[in-house]
Amino acid sequence: MTESMCTIQRYRKYAFYLLAQGGTHRLGRCGHWNWKRAKAERIFFRALDKLYVTSETFSQARNDTIKAATDLYGAEGQEVASVKQAWDAVKVV
Secondary structure (H helix, E strand, C coil), rough: CCCCHHHHHHHHHHHHHHHCCCCCCCCCCCCCCCCCCCHHHHHHHHHHHCCCCCCCCCHHHHHHEEEHHHHCCCCCCCCHHHHHHHHHHCCCC
């Protein structure tokens, strides 16, 4: 899979949507999370503001949001697990 910025952005947006709104991936890859949009916004904004680079790969985008969730909520927080689940749902591991 080519990792163009447009493609990475599309996956990033979908992972954010699943995290913030919950629901099921159209291919049935995840369940529903009962999340407030504000937490997802904080995590993705922190990753975007502090960690993302223009030459980023899918794996780096995933790792940046996991690091942002860890920074904000601690490594053992449900938020970190939910971020991982959202990326898993869009097949970015």
